[in-house]
Amino acid sequence: MQPEQSSLPEAPAAHAGGRAGRHAAPSWRGRLHGLGPVAGLVLLCIAGTLLNSSFADIDNIMNVLTRTAFIGIISVGMCFVIISGGIDLSVGSMAALIAGSMILVMNALTAFALAPMLVIVLGMLFALALGALLGLAHGLLITRGRIEPFIVTLGTLGIFRAYLTYLSDGGAITLNMDVSDAYSPVYYGSLLGIPVPVWVFIAIALLGGLVLNRTAFGRYVQAIGSNEQVARYAAVNVDKTKTLTYVLLGMCVGIATVLYVPRLGSASPTTGLLWELEAIAAVIVGGTALKGGAGTMTGTVVGAILLSVIGNILNLTSIISVYLNAAVQGFVIIIVAFLQRRRS
């Protein structure tokens, strides 16, 4: 128990703890809970290796993990939002808008003849701040404005992308060459043979798991998702907690964007298209209930990797008509969710 809980009445603390305890399921049930997606991933990897031996190449594995990093990091934030009973449909548009604005800011800073390194750091801070700010706007509209999260984020989904399209005049916003060269190691570089985005993904996922399972905030999030009224009676600050989950998600989108921009050095109206669905799918495939209350970080990470692996395998083989790629992805998602359901 955290020290700040001592100021709360006895009952709510016990209650929140009880809720979390039931869902975290420390016993064998807890371990079985995450088995669906893991089993799915293992099966897919075996199939991938059988279909094309290059699948198991270290380079290929790193490619897949690196491209998972964006969706994975966003999914970590999305996991909190969904567990608390909310949803965010705007993350793809938000990533695109942050990427575009970030590039514009960095290009503007270059005009002041600042060192590329400083420009990059300022750009990164801007991306994080903008992500947090947009998340805060979501949170306030949802909690203070009392609008359904689905509606708020459906609205901003359109707003964010429209503003990016407006800023880019419908074309692409491209990062200044010198800055782009200095920035590219953030995506293309690696540390101990593991690409930088993968390290960041690991760190964010571990941090997310820690916050979800080992802090009061994490327990409040789960309690609100299980039953918001009960949590409210238990003196959990529901509005503040919910708002924070959106701020957290916004920051995750900011971090993902910081890693994304050096990949192509540009943002266009097609940037981040359908990322919201991929992130939501990763969380759900990972075993989190869409109605909130229960979910695990491990599941979410596995879910995100699983989705990229399907795409990778389809590209590495040519048994199935290219017209049917999306169908294969759909089937795998449903099958894994089914495995998951039976075990929980």
Place this chain on the structure above:
Amino acid sequence: MAAMGLSSGAMAQEKVNLGVSIPAATHSFTAGVVWWSNQAKAELEKAHPNLKVTVKTSSGAPEQANQLQDLLTVNRINALVIMPFESASLTQPVAQLKKKGVYVTVVDRGLTDTSAQDAYVSGDNTAFGRLAAEYLVKKLNGKGDIVALRGIATTLDNERMDAFNAVIKKHPDIKLLDARYGNWNRDDAFKVMQDYLTRFKHIDAVWAADDDMAFGVLKAIEQAKRTDIKEVFGGAGAKGMVKTIIDGSNPLIQADVSYSPKFIYDAIKLTAEARLKGEKLPETTIIPSVLITKENAKDFYFPDSPF
């Protein structure tokens, strides 16, 4: 026929109120379409006091159908230039306008029933695929391995791919290893190319089939540090790509094929000028797709356009 002759005779003295209905700028190509439409409006309205041009963008087929009604009832247009979102679902709404006496020019994507239109103006999708294949065959001296990226699954994309395949089939030593959808999108093209590079240890050339996709392809090749690839052929003639060809700044990019959003400009101009004189356009006008190389690249470079 007599009625047709009368109405077009009357048009000669009357004003031409021309509506332009196009997709909203969601990627750089459609952004180019919007830009060129507004360019046409500005130039043509200045040149012809009897002409009024209304440009409307829409983000989907249903919205476009609604706008067509508004163009007729609110803007009272008597001529229409439309780039339809989809062929099938817009045929009926366009036919309704034509029935009410609006002169209709359809651009790029044809309607399923051609009697719903007066004229058709389009880019040359067959040449788009054929020129790319012919260029790559020549570049590789008739022998080598090619991978291709396709756009979004549409009839337009099939036309390009079929034309490309038809040329490749005539050269038994050229092997098309695979063709996958990159959705005319930089990110998707990057992923597809990464996977091609993993899967095929030797590739001689890439048909990226779009300049946006070529951008993603180049990044993937650069990251993998592969040196076997000699040529990346995009498509459409985006200004960045044309600039690269003019400057000779990337050895992998030597040529491109034109498929400029400028065809909307040509369609508006042709329609407006014909209607002002009370004339009709030929049934079909194909804006040719041309191979862009260092020699002629300057003619295809429009630095002010977003595309």
